[in-house]
Amino acid sequence: MNEEEAIFVMGKALSELRNSGEDLSTKRVRVGKSWVLPDELADAYDKHFPPGPRRHKQLTDKISIYEMVNDWDCRGEPVGLRISHCGRSIDVLKKAEVFRCNNQAYKEKIKTSLCNRYDVIDGDWDAFIIDKVDETISMMRTRFRIDSSTFCEEVPIAGSNTTFVNGMQPWGEGCIGRSYFPFVKFDKFWTVWNGYVEFRKRQIAELRSLG
Numbered sequence: 001m002n003e004e005e006a007i008f009v010m011g012k013a014l015s016e017l018r019n020s021g022e023d024l025s026t027k028r029v030r031v032g033k034s035w036v037l038p039d040e041l042a043d044a045y046d047k048h049f050p051p052g053p054r055r056h057k058q059l060t061d062k063i064s065i066y067e068m069v070n071d072w073d074c075r076g077e078p079v080g081l082r083i084s085h086c087g088r089s090i091d092v093l094k095k096a097e098v099f100r101c102n103n104q105a106y107k108e109k110i111k112t113s114l115c116n117r118y119d120v121i122d123g124d125w126d127a128f129i130i131d132k133v134d135e136t137i138s139m140m141r142t143r144f145r146i147d148s149s150t151f152c153e154e155v156p157i158a159g160s161n162t163t164f165v166n167g168m169q170p171w172g173e174g175c176i177g178r179s180y181f182p183f184v185k186f187d188k189f190w191t192v193w194n195g196y197v198e199f200r201k202r203q204i205a206e207l208r209s210l211g
Helices: 003-019 038-048 104-109 186-209
Strands: 029-031 034-036 064-069 080-085 088-090 110-112 118-122 127-131 136-147 150-154 163-169 172-179
Touching: 003 029, 003 038, 003 163, 029 038, 034 038, 064 104, 064 118, 104 110, 118 163, 118 172, 127 172, 136 172, 136 186, 150 186
Parallel strands: none
Antiparallel strands: 029 034, 064 080, 080 088, 110 118, 118 127, 127 136, 136 150, 163 172
16 A cells, blocks of 8 residues: 555544544554554544544443343254443344344453443344443344345444544454444333344345345
8 A cells, every 4th residue: 555545544543543532553554665653644644634532532331231132952953141320231133133142251242442432242143232331222234034034134334433443453454343223222222123124124125126
């Protein structure tokens, strides 16, 4: 990737991440023949497109506990999650098809951001981000049925906001999740999400009718 491409691709992502209150990595990245700091790429992008007011990073000591909800034997049935948050139970994912069977390895698919604000749940069908400060949830990857024989797999996009979740990965700091879908209060999430799915089904039906 040459310098111009890096500024308008990587620099944009890094600028948005920094503007949302996250601290950028101090590890240099390769751009052409040079090694530059992520902050330098973000600064270069901001010269072309000045960012809006920066939000302060919201650290939190809140911890959410995730437990599988499964009324069947492990035979491939869908399994949801019960969330224990600040002493109360949250059932937003209790009836969701998060995992395919009751396997304790599911804990390896739940990661927490460096600032502890976000939890990323990398499910077998859908992937979610939990915001423990605002107590909201977003969808970052999904798979839903179009008809009896067709599924749609996509990154849902709605609105203009992008949320990057920075965390630790085996090779160092990096983005463990990003969402292009709004964060919604737990009790309103499925109403908003089901409306999005119905909208996408209509769009896809119209596109298929063109053939």
